[in-house]
Amino acid sequence: MNGNWLPQAPLTASGRPVLQPGEVERSLQSSVDLEAEENPRLTPLRSGLLALTTHRLIWIDESSNSGYAIFLANVIHAYPPKKSIRSMFHSPRIRLQVSVSAEGRIGEKGSTSEMITIVIRGKNDPDAFFSKLWDALRSRPWEVEEKNGEVTSVDGGVSGPGSRDGPSNSVWIAMPVVGVSGILRKEQEIWESTDKSLQEAFQDLNALMSKAKEMVSLAEKMRLKLLSGSSAHANVANDEELGSNQEMQDWLLSVGIASPVTKDSAGALYHQQLSRQLADFVQRPLERSGGMIAVIDIYCLFNRARGTELISPEDLLQACALWDKLDVPVMLRKFDSGVMVIQNKTHSDEEIFTRLKSLALKPNALRMGVSPSDAAIILGIAPALAKEHLLTAESKGLLCRDVSPEGFRFYVNLFEEIDPTNTHLVKHHGLFEAWVSAASVFG
Amino acid sequence: MQTLGNFKLPQFFNYPPYFTLQPVRETREKQVQLWKELILDYCKSQKVFIIGLEEDFPLFINSAIERSLSHEAKEVFLSSLVSEGRAEWMDKGHKKCLILWLRIQDWADCILNFVRENGLENGVMTLEDIRSGIESRGTELEGIDRGVLVRALRHLEQKGKAAIFKGSATDDEGVKFSA
Structure with a gap:
């Protein structure tokens, strides 16, 4: 499959896209083609998995475990699937206008553009997919991140003792409250202040969310530090310190999967994708517990990491059972007594x-x-x-x-x-x- | 070294898994073999002919390590002796087991040796004489189980080397050797 006309997207060992910080998966579609209809020199990408994230469209070829991405930032416009008699006999098509750089690289900023068609062959709902794509294009989270630095600095300037009085540089003349116009003006003022406080509140929320991301990365850093520290000083550290390190690690380990696979985002591909995500997730706990861990323990760890998007034990078992069919480095093992564990395939x-x-x-x-x-x-x-x-x-x-x-x-x-x-x-x-x-x- | 009466027990008698029926086939085969040897050795030295599964049998209990054989384990070990012809169940419920540390034909040979050593060819003895008479004192025949003795004599009778007859004076049976 020659998809070199699109930038490569890194995948995990079990074939899940590697998401960037702040990137969240929104939807998954199976059997999707990517074609550049107006440019026959570009080989179409046939029947792959298309993942829509808040930042990218990632096309994944499951047989060769390779992925290609279109950054939504470089999508100039998206055209919904056509509604016509003719389209009833065709697979639904979503067309994207993607910018092309001066060197001819697709998906980079430039003055020219290329039409890329997404052909959805699977039994999916193209309209729902398009609306999610549209949402992602409209919310433009990458711009929020770019401006993040500025936003916080502005916040710093505004917040403080004077914030309640409004912007200090605006002209503020107290109007006497007289007659109908006075009442109207009073109403207007109340409206404005409500509006402002609402905006502030949302700004706070944004700030909180960006802070939350920082917290996650901080936790990650601490965990790495603890890991390296504990291996270096294992002989020196006394038991108590080791115990508290262990505890700290346990807490930090369970800090989040940023983009959990959900029934909502993956649809029919739910179990398969969950299975891949789980395979990636279990690596770390497996490492810690010597290559084998009880399924029950993984269930708790996995759900804790997922936060609110909890899964049922059945879902977990199905996800584990699918490992046989997927090329992943872990396996489910059932002992004669019925106890089930997860272990590395290489584990002996x-x-x-x-x-x-x-x-x-x-x-x-x-x-x-x-x-x-x-x-x-x-x-x-x-x-x-x-x-x-x-x-x-x-x-x-x-x-x-x-x-x-x-x-x-x-x-x-x-x-x-x-x-x-x-x-x-x-x-x-x-x-x-x-x-x-x-x-x-x-x- | 532990002893039961004058019987010297092997070291592994204090090995706790020896008293638990092992589930793994190869391990169990070895365990059964060791138990069979021990049961035969013990019965031979103590002249025990019958083991009752529902009664306490000193060999099946080790108070030093507080272990004893389960009913199932006893039955497994004795059944394996039975399958080799070294023991016989005396009832259908497998409650009593006759231990043959010598097989019936070996007992018969033993009696013939005894007869020859004592010059009793063509002689007559009562069964009670064989079991507890002066001649048999100190030999293997001393205290032999009556049932086993009768079967060994019948074996000789079939070969024409002995004839069992009913005693006239007492209830005891007699045997005339014709070796």
């Missing part, structure tokens, strides 16, 4: 087994065994997950179980070490001898 149980075995070989564990909660504390994972690991290690013959009124414990597997023809023989320097010496301390 070998490392866990090695750790469990060395754990079971400690003198105390030789004598008393290992309970799932012991293993959970030492491996730093949930007890339910630790139990799954212990059971898997048992099924591999590394461990064996002891069920008693005291509970469920695991011991290193000695059965293989014992010679059935000479049950009193204890081989030297073997596991069995190690156990005998550990057990005799107790007995």
Whole structure:
């Protein structure tokens, strides 16, 4: 697919567009073509996914995992899908007039322009899509950002003790309130002041929103700093400090997905897109929890990060189930007991087994065994997950179980070490001898 | 080293998983094998012929580590002995198990040896003599289960090396050897 006539748009590993700061996804359409009808030299882009964000139109080819973008800032005009008898037999088309730079690059500022046609082949609602596109074109969030600096400085000038009196440089003459005209003028003044305070209020809201973005980026920065700090000083830091760092990280980790996939924005593509977003999201928690994490934990983390756009457990499971079909680096795994976890495809149980075995070989564990909660504390994972690991290690013959009124414990597997023809023989320097010496301390 | 009476227990008797039926196939096979050896060794040394599953059996309890075998585990271990011909269920409910640390034909050979050593070829003995007489004192035959003894003698009878008859004076049965 040769889409070189449009600027490249970076995608995540699971094929979701990488959004810029402040950019929010608005709508997704499947099977969309992009054509430059009046310029046959430009190869049309066939049946891709079209994402509309507040800043861009991003066309994604799912087979090659590549994306191309049209910046809305450079869209001069958009023409709605035509309503005519003829159009009933055609896929709906939305036409965009996009500026072209002097060097002939489409989608850059320039004096000439090119018509690009969006052909919507999927069973989508082209009118709804167009109205969202229109909204995005009209609200022009990129201009707000450009002016952000100015706005805040103006704010600073106006706010202060004199703000209630209105702009100080305007001429202000107190009119006596007399007669009908006086009442009218009074009304007019009330109107004006309401209007002004409303405007101020909205300005505050804007300021708050831009501040919120700053807060998110601040949180991000702190998190990175904490991460690098904790790895560098892991040996030096005392437990308490480590604990508070951990807590802080937990808080910061859950600071937001800026543009959550919603049923509203993605429509029929909801689960698929949710699945991709989830795949991107789980990377970080997975890294922290050693390559495996319970689905329940992810559900909580994911919804916390989504803020108000909560998803149901079914949606999460469906999103996980779709990973099989998508080329993503994570997978859903179901243990025999029914416990479900998310893990990296590259994750192997070998490392866990090695750790469990060395754990079971400690003198105390030789004598008393290992309970799932012991293993959970030492491996730093949930007890339910630790139990799954212990059971898997048992099924591999590394461990064996002891069920008693005291509970469920695991011991290193000695059965293989014992010679059935000479049950009193204890081989030297073997596991069995190690156990005998550990057990005799107790007995 | 732990002992049960004069029986020396192996080290792994104190290994708690030894008393939990292992679910993983390979581990369980090994565990069953170790239990079978231990049961036969113990019964042989203590001359135990019958194990009742619903009664306390010293070998199936380890008070030192507070572990004991579940009913299911006992049945699994004994069933595996039964499948090898080293034990027999005495009832359909699997409540009692006859342990044959020597198979019936081995017992028969044992009796023949005993007969030869004591010069009793063509001689006559009562069953009670064989079980607790002076001649059998200190041999494997001392205290043999009556049922097992009768079956071993029947085995000899089929080979024409013994004949069981009803005693006239007492209720006891007698046997005439013809080796």
